[in-house]
Every structure is written in C-alpha cells, then in structure tokens.
Amino acid sequence: MEVKTSLLDNMIGVGDMVLLEPLSEDSFLENLRKRFDHNEIYTYIGSVVISINPYRSLPIYTPDKVEEYRNRNFYELSPHIYALADEAYRSLRDQDKDQCILITGESGAGKTEASKLVMSYVAAVCGKGQEVNKVKEQLLQSNPVLEAFGNAKTVRNDNSSRFGKYMDIEFDFKGDPLGGVISNYLLEKSRVVKQPRGERNFHVFYQLLSGASDDTLKKLKLDRDFSKYNYLSLDSAMVNGLDDAANFRTVRNAMQIVGFMEDEVQSVLQLVAAVLKLGNIEFKPESRCNGTDESRIKDKNDLKEMCELLGIEQSVLERAFSYRTVEAKMEKVSTTLNVAQAYYARDALAKNLYSRLFSWLVTRINESIKAQTKARHKVMGVLDIYGFEIFEDNSFEQFIINYCNEKLQQIFIELTLREEQEEYVREGIEWTNIEYFNNAIICDLIENNQNGILAMLDEECLRPGTVTDETFLDKLNTICAEHQHFESRLSKNSKFLTDHSLPHNCFRIQHYAGKVLYRVEGFVDKNNDLLYRDLSQAMYKANHSLIKQLFPEGNPAKVNLKRPPTAGFQFRASVGTLMKNLQSKNPNYIRCIKPNDKKASHIFTESLVRHQVRYLGLMENVRVRRAGYAFRQAYEPCLERYKMLCKNTWPHWRGLAREGVEVLMTDLQVPAEEFSYGRSKIFIRNPRTLFFLEERRRQCLQDLATLIQKIYRGWKCRSHFLLLKQSQIVVAAWYRRYAQQKKYQTIKNATTVVQSYTRGWQARKLLRELKYQKRCKEAVTTIAAYWHGTQVRREYRKFFRANAGKKIYDFTIQRIMQKYFLGLKRDMPSMSPIDKNWSTRPYRFLDGAHTELRRIFHLWRCKKYRDQFTEEKKAVYEEKLEASEIFKDKKALYPSSVSQPFKGDYLEISKNPKYQKLNSTVEEKVLLADVVNKINRANGKGTARIFLLTKKNVVLADQKTGQVKASVPLPDLTSVSVSTQTDGFFALKLKEGSASAVKGDFLLSSEHLIEIITKLHRMGATTADRTQLDVDISDEFLVQFKQEKVCVKFIQGAPKNGNSVSCKRKNNRLLEVSVPTTA
C-alpha cells in the first residue's frame, strides 16, 4: 500500500479548497467535479470536510483504511471523514476538549451515513474490552432501531431521516466509551397519516408486514398485504435496494442488543399494529334530529381488533370518536363530532400515538446506553438532523426543518469565524475582516420573540376567537411585510402583488439555502398539536402499560386545563438548548453535498451542486479561511517537509524549528509579504507560494531521489566489489595455506627420510666402531692374559713342582667335597623313613655319590627305626610282613586287615573262666584263640566253634561247652585254600591217610582269616619237622568231605541280608559261596 505523507502528495485537483488558485465558484465546482470523478468524495476547506454523496459503496471504509488514518495528523493523508473523526477523537482524548460533529446538508446528501461512519470509526479506534465492546455495540445498534421508526422514503432520499438526532457519546479519561445520550427533535408525524406522492410511511410499518412471521402477524391481527391499510401509500411501497423483511430482522436483533425486553418489543409492535388499524377506521355521517350530521363508525371490526390489541374497551374509544368534551372552568360541554372532525380526531390520535411511541423508544434506548458511572467524562456529540428541504408542497414540518438548518448554518458561520479569529489572535497575526452572508437575519425572522413567525403563530393559536391559517397569514402579511427575506402576495410589500409564483395561501422565505414557498394550510393545527382530551383519556384507560405511559395527560386525577406548549414553541426551545450545547464544544464540520437528484452514482449535476455550494456558504468559508492566509502549518512539520530546499536546513536543522523555517524562507527568497510567522505556525498568504514551495520540493525530491539512487548504486557496486575482494582474499588465503601445508608436508616427509638414513648410517658407523673397539679390548685382554700368563709362568716356573697341578686339583676337589658334605649335614632330612626330602645335587660330577648317599642314608634311617622295635612288636611286624607276602594283591580281604593288629588271643582264653577247662586241655601255649564258623558240609550253614592255634595243633572246640571237637596236629595240615574275595572262608586240607583226615577237611569261616592263615604259615616255617604250609588262593577249590570231594565255588553276588556271605549246598559236589560285591 502506498503511504502518503501529506495531503499535498498525489493530489487529484486540490485536496484543500483553501489552496485553490484561482479561487472562483467555477474553479471550486471544477475541483469538486474532478475529485468526484476520481472517487475522491472528500475535500477539505481547512478543517471542514466537504462530502459528496457517491450513491454507491466505495472501498474506502475498510479496516485497513481505519488503521491508515489512526493517529495521523489531519493534513497528513488525503481528505477523508476518518481524518476528521480521528482528529476529533484525539483532541477529546488527549486535550480533554468536548467535541461536536456537525453534519449538515440537504436531504439525501449523506448526513446519516456520515454520522454512522464517524461513530464506527470512533468505535474501531477507541479502547477494547468486554464491557467497552458491549457499550460500543449498543451505541451502534441504536441506529437501526431509530432509523426504522424515524426514517422514511421521500422523493429525495430512500432513507430520509424524519427526525433530528443529536447523540452525545461519553468517554472516560482513557478514551473508552462509557455510554451515550440521544436527543430527538420533532418527528415529522404527519407522515403517519398521509404521505406525499412517491413517498412512504415510516419504514417500520413495511418492515413489520414483510418481515414478521405469520404467527406474529396473527397475534397482531395484521395482514401481510400493504393494500389493506389506508395509512400505507401504495405507489412506492416497495423501494429498490431496500429489503424490508431483512431489515425487520436487523431491527429486532438490534433491539435485543440495545436491551429491549421481549415484552417491550411486543408492546411496541402492538402499538405499530394499532396505528395501522386506526387508519382503517372509517366514519359515515348520520343525520340527527336537530339537522346536524353526526359521525358513525362504518365497520367496527378494525376498531374492535385495535381495542383488543391495546386492551381498550371498545365503547370508550367509540364514544371518544363521536364526542368531544370541552372543559372550561367548572363546566363540561360535550359536543358531537361530524365526520370530518372524527377523521381529524382519528388522525390526531394516530400521529400522537406514533410520535409518542418514538419518543418513548429514544428514552428507552437512553436508559440502556446511559453511562453506568457518574465519573467525569468527555463528550463527543454527533448531530444528524434532517436536511434543508424544498418540496413542491411545503408545510409546517418543512418550515421547522428549514428553521433548524438556518440555525445550524448560523452556528457554523459563528464558530468558523470565531475559530479563525481566535487562531490569528492566538498566533499573534493581524486579522482583516471579511464579508460574508450572515443568516442571523433569517433566524431572527423566524424566532424573534416579538414579531418572529413562530411567535406569531403561537399568538394566533392562543388567541380567542376564530383562528384559521388564513388569519395567521394575514398577521404575517402585516407584521413581516417589510422583512427582506419574507415574501407574500398580500403583504404590504407591493412588489409581490403581481408575483404569480406566489399563491395567495402561501408565504415565501428566502432561506440561506434558497427560497421556500410554504402553504399555510395546517400551520395552526400542527402547531396546536391538539389531541381531544376524550381520546387521551380513552387511551389512558387502556389495559396496556405502554399506552398508559404514553398518555399521562389522560389520567382523570391529573386534569390540566392549561394548554400544552405549542409544537413550534417546543421546537424553538429545544433548538435553543441544542445550540447552546453545541457552542460549548469544539466543532467539527462535515458539509454534505448531493451530486444529483436522481440518487444515481457518477452523475454530477453542476447546477445542483452550485446551488448547494452557494447556500452552504462554502465559497465564503474558503474566503474567510483565506482572508488572512491561505495556508498555515506548524513549524515542525513545515521544516520537515521543506528542509531539503535549503543547504542550511538539510539534512538536519539543529536549532529551533521556527528559526529553521526562517532560514529556509530567507534562503528561498520568498517575498516577506507572502508569509507571516505565528507563534507556532507559519502562515502563507497565497496558495501560489505554497505551490512554489511544493514544486521546488518536488524537483528537489527528484534530485534527491537521483542522488540517493546514485549513492545507492555506487554503494551497492562497491559493496559487491568489496564482497568479491574479501571473498577472493579468503579464497586465496585458504588456497595458499593449503599449498604451503602440502609443500611443508612433502619437505617434512623428505627430511624425515633423509634424517632416518643419516641417523641409521651414523648409528651403524658408531656400532661398527664400538664393536671394533670391543674386539680390540677383548683381544688386548686375551693377549694381555696370555702374555701375563706366559710372563707369570715364565717367572714362577722355577717355583712349581711337576705335580703342583694335581695338588691344586685335589685341593680344589677336597674343598668342594668338604663344602658339599657340610652342606649335606646342614640340610639333613628328618629321621622318618617316609620323608622323601633330600638336598639337591650341587655339582654334576657328584651325581652318583649323591644318589648313593641318599640310599645309604635311607637304609640307615630304616635300620635306626627298626632298632627301636620290641620283640613282640617285631613279631607282629614279621607276621604282618608275612601276611603281606602271602596275600598282598591276591586276596581282596587283605587290605582291610593291614590296619588291624594281630591280637592272637581274641577270647582271652587264659583269663576267661569260661574257657578254663578248654585251656587246661590244651597244653601248649595258645597262639591264637578265636570263634570261627564251621561250615556244615550238608547244608553250608555255619556252626560257631572256638578255634585255637598252638605251636603244635589246631583245635576246634564247642563254643558253649568248650569241649574239644577236633584237634589236628599241625603236621597233618597240608594246605589251606582261600578265595580271592573278601570272604573269611578257608579250607584246612589234611594230609591223606592221617588220623585227622578221617572226617575230612575243615571248611571254616573267620573274621580273622588273614591272621589265622599267616600264623599257620609261620608255624610251618618255624617248625623244623614240617613242610611249609601251602596257601592256595583260588575261587574254586576242592574240599574232601569224608569220601567225597566237594567243590567250593565263590561267586560274587548281590548283597543279601546285609553284607553277609551266604553259603549254599548246590548239589553233592558243589558248595556255592556268594560273596557280596564290594563297592
């Protein structure tokens, strides 16, 4: 988006008319047209905004635009209504000045639209927040409600405001809206009952019938068809571009937002419906017996429905339409109404009902939007009043409306001039007076208390006797005849006598905006605004709270015989108050202009605009503004804008802005009479001077742009070059570093190789030298040794005998042996035969001797050990030795017997008295006594027997009795057979043919088998007459039992009955001994 910095930039035509050169009405209009053709509908006259109705929507009210104009100075951007709104809002917020925005212009010029734009702009830029937004929304939404009830289509404007509106928006110190107050001025109520051709009644009637649901209409007893209602004109019921149904929804929604309760909305709609119904009540004459006519209601259906809607008793209203009661002092006179009077009464009721409803709406809206806090607030007033209008047929309403516009013009003149004057005084500039048309004289014609038109109308209305509009006109003709702005055919001013454009029942006023012909008909009635008391009382009786409220004078308890103030009087008073109010505030003007009469876009009817420019006094406005100086600007922005025109002020001026401007003006050689220095502003007399400055500035800006371009391009190229250069340096540096690194690495590698070769060569050389030196040393030593040896030998030869060498050798050996034996003695092992320790051999040549010594020592040690034994112990060991010889590795029982000492006498036979007898039978010494099992040859079972061994015999005796069962002399024993296994079986085999052999061999079993056999064997060895006893160790041997030989076979079997050995006779020849396997 292009951002403009001054309204002077890119101007179409001239944005501010004050700068128009040359200034004439034609150039003024031409400028307006030019701008209008380029969609520039706003133009300034100083701080006044001229707005031309574009009659189409322009894209200049977007949120972006709001942002663009927000917080910008008035002249900064091209003219816009937002600039004025912003200026007003900011001076309200920042300078604490109450503001008013006066929007004037004729009907259809765009005042209402302008007021809405101002309000929406202020709403957009002021503070935000839930509460603030609600207030804003309520303020904005009051518009559609009031427009529905107070606006109507007229020939000039499809949405013409038929009431005056002044709205005060209240703000807190931060500029946030707090609420508002609306004042309404004189609704054109005659429209309710009658509309000129081509016009409509108020919008709300059409909106209700088009937009309300069937249900609502049924409740209101209404029909959607407009033609059913007398009060609705039919020829323009539909308006192009106006969607009544949609607007009805908008209005309902707005009422809800503003805060209307649902029952209030219903009441309002009921009243609107009642007005429509009222219009349909018609009267017919009925002759009375006294010859006069009396009115009767034609069809009572509408009356009935209306009464139902408002809760009024039908008869009461019916009576009020037929009679009129006049109360004077203590008297009450009731007269019947004729048809015309009845219609008058009906219409008066309808107008009153509607206008009072409208006033109530304003009051109700005010209740909702009023500020909630009593805190001090600032006010921005927006005045949107009906515009000046000239119809074909102008009546009392137009007179009032135009009077109001006269007053506004008056205040405009007063305030603009005052403002201008004040500024000059403030700035210390001399002021020259300027001629302009002051409409005070017209205001005086209308409002003067003594002979003003309104005063005379009031006088006429209050006068006793017959009062008609004609008598009123007569009065005017007499009193105002001399007034230069009053014209009437019958006035004393003869120049109008022949003026045929002036009908007899009319008078004409030369308003500031043109001449308006007013028809006096209805002036008196409208001013009186009479509503028969019977009607207001009937209304008061209604069972409808809103109606009751609207007609308080109908309360019989408060009968007031005084006449109410006339409409004219009331209006004059409220306009007076309004003017005072406006004068107390800082005014901002929007002057609306209507470009054509066709409500069409793009058409600029020059004559029409010229007329408006004239009566709005815009030319005078420009002249006044230019009377002294055409253009003024504060020093700071002025210096900022033009400082480039002077070397001293460009680019920076360090001193005061005013001094800077002075330097600037001197430098530019602007003639001194062309400008003046104010306190804070410079005043330029002629627009020419300003344009000269602007032109110079434009040229200068071009030069500056070229300069900036040149410098920028230079800078850009240089930056680019520097960047390239910088980059090249970086690249070169990196490349050089890389190349150097590579070169260095190569040199380093080469150096390392050369170095390593050199070092290797040096080291080898050194090594060679060292080796050589070493060899030399060794050679020298050897040579020296040999040489010394030779020398010594040569020297000592004479001292040595021939065997000296042997002696030395012997001596050496001796010393070695001595040392060896001493060492051996010191490290002698213990005397235990089982100690295997022996010192290590010191010299190899002693190997044999060392082993031999060890063997000898061991034998000696064993002998020593043996020498310690007693005889018994020796015998025991001998026996053990023998047992070993016999059984070792032959019988499995042997190992278990090694550790058992051979006790011999297990039964202690000599001591035990039990065996005394047996002992005595055995003569020799018992070498062994034990209990054995004698195996029964028949079944293999054992019988315990005492086994005794003496030097000569083996004796078997009964264990219990000690009776000797067998005694075998040792020589009869030939051999003894045992198994290889762990059993204790042994067979004593007897010499064949001996006496003992009669009964056969003995098969015995003993736990001390090893000892028994060993001892038997020893006995054989020691006895000289006996041959050595054979010990046969085999698992199968034959035993001689009497005649037969039985084979005893030992088998290994699973352990049964514990570990006992079992013996079974298998057959006659086989006795099987089962020996349990040992684990």
Ligand SMILES: Nc1ncnc2c1ncn2[C@@H]1O[C@H](COP(=O)(O)OP(=O)(O)OP(=O)(O)O)[C@@H](O)[C@H]1O
């Ligand atoms: N700024 C605008 N942009 C677009 N259309 C506009 C603008 N101003 C006015 N109009 C059009 O002109 C019509 C008449 O404007 P508006 O109702 O504001 O006139 P007015 O001056 O209030 O007249 P009256 O005195 O009869 O109330 C609007 O309905 C709208 O269509």
Ligand SMILES: [Mg+2]
């Ligand atoms: Mg309007």
